[in-house]
Amino acid sequence: MHTVLLVLVFSLIHPNLQGQESSGPASPTNLSASDHPWDHGEKIDIQWDDIEKNEQDKVRSYSIYSSRSANTDSFIFVGTIDSDISKYTIEKLDRKYSYYFKIIAVDKSGNESEPTVTLSAISPTRQWFDGRRFPLFIITLIFCGSVVYWIYQARTGIPLKIRKIAGLEAVDEAVGRATEMGRSILFIPGIQDMNEIQTIAGITVLSHVAKVAAEYDAKVEVPTSRSLVMTAARETVQASFLTAGRPESYNQDLVYYVTDEQFGYVAYVQGMMVREKPAACFYMGAFFAESLILAETGNTIGAIQVAGTAMPAQLPFFVAACDYTLIGEEFFAASAYLSGEPDQLGSLKGQDIGKIIVAAGIIIGVTLLTIGTVAGPESGFGSSLIDAAEYLKSVILT
Structure with a gap:
């Protein structure tokens, strides 16, 4: 009796099961994968044949998966696309690995087809040129072209209009005041070595300050914390005195090395400032915690102070304690402004196009x-506008 009942129940359920199995959509066919052209080596294109028209009406979407092995349990969900699309680009892949891809059709009732898997693994390849960054290439050409153009204009003798910088206009005033008071001029080219671009910019400003000091017959003292900076500063000051027609007034002993140790150097300079009371103090270069100590000491002795640095954390101290401060890019523009060299002036004007x-x-x-x-x-x-903004941010502006 029990056996008969089981047979009857199974015969009633089995047709329904067969109906459910046959209700799933047809599987996509001819799934293939290929490397995405003109990219950075992180994309793979997959495509498949459209299913028949009578089956296409049943399909709601396609689910796409990727895996580094052919093991069916290792596939990771990538995304879902509409049924009217027969190709897809998988992004953010690692070109060190090879990938398998799987696609499943899903009908409007949520039933899934049998998975279709790529026959072989494929790895993305980095191309010589990333097509997504072509606009950045155009911008680079415009920027470089503008720099070359303005350098050419400067070399031909055409005057370039450069905005005046208040701190540099005050150099003559500061040196003149030091001459009238019979005091020295203190110039500190930062505490970094010559491999720091801010130190190089500071040395360029030193050239102008030394030239004006030579014309006024004022004394310029340059204590340094690096031996190479001392050598460069000596040659710069000597050349400036020679340009001013006062080579006999140059004294190399006024440009000297103190110590590489940060606060040992600051302690010496601070003590020298208190004792000699220079009338003008220039801080041009890369500074760290010593910036506040130096600026406050100079403010206490009543010196005219002009500072310039690209260190964001130290700018507030210079702004608070100094009379003039060259902030960030103004500092680098100052070196071009003072040197008057066509290459630097042209580069400065060309950079404005980039800005x-x-x-x-x-x-x-x-x-x-x-x-x-x-x-x-x-x-x-x-969604299109948001995607365009994201592309602008991640591809062009970064």
């Missing part, structure tokens, strides 16, 4: 992102 491009990119990106957010990321228009 305009970056500023325009930021404004456009903010506008696109704002409009896209207001329109709603769920809408096609809003």
Whole structure:
């Protein structure tokens, strides 16, 4: 009796099971994978044949998976696309590995087809040129072209209009005051070595200060914390005195090395400032914690102080304690402004084109992102604007 009942129940259930198995959509066919052209080696393109028309009406979407092995349990979900699409690009892959890909059709009832897997593994390949960065290539050409153009203009003798920098305009005043008071001029080219670009910029400013001091017959004292900086500073000051027509006034003993130790150097300079009370103090270079000590000491002795650095953490101390401060890029522009060399002036003007491009990119990106957010990321228009802003940020501006 029990056996008969089991047979009847199984016969009733089995047709339903067969119906469920046959209700799934047809599997995609001819799945293939190929390397994405013109990329950085992190994308793979996959494509497959469209299913028949009568089956296509049943399919709602395709689910795509990737794996580093052919093991069915190791596939990781990548994304879902609409049924009317027959190709897809998988991004953010590692070119050190090879990948298998799997695609499953899903119908409107949520039933899944049998998976279709690529026959062989494939790894992304880095190309010589990343097509997504082509706009950045164009911007680079414009920027480099503008630099070369303005250098050429400067070399031909055409005067280039450069904005005046207040701190540099005060050099003559500071040196003149030191001459009238019979006191020295203190110049500190930072505490870094010659491999630091801020030190090089500081040495360029020193050339101008030394030239003005030679014309006024004032004494310039340059204590350094690096031996190479001392050598470069001596040659710079000597050349400036020679240019001013006062080579006999040059004294190399006024440009000297103290110590590499940060606070040992600061202790010496601070003591010298208190004893000799220089009338003008120039701080041009890379500074760290010693910036506040030096600036406060100079402020206490009543010296005219002009500072310049690209160290963001030290700028507030210089701004608070010094009479003039060259902030960040002004410091590097000062070296070009003072030297008057065509190459530096042309580079300075050419960089302005790059700044305009970056500023325009930021404004456009903010506008696109704002409009896209207001329109709603769920809408096609809003999503397109947000994607465009993301592309602008991640590909062009970075």
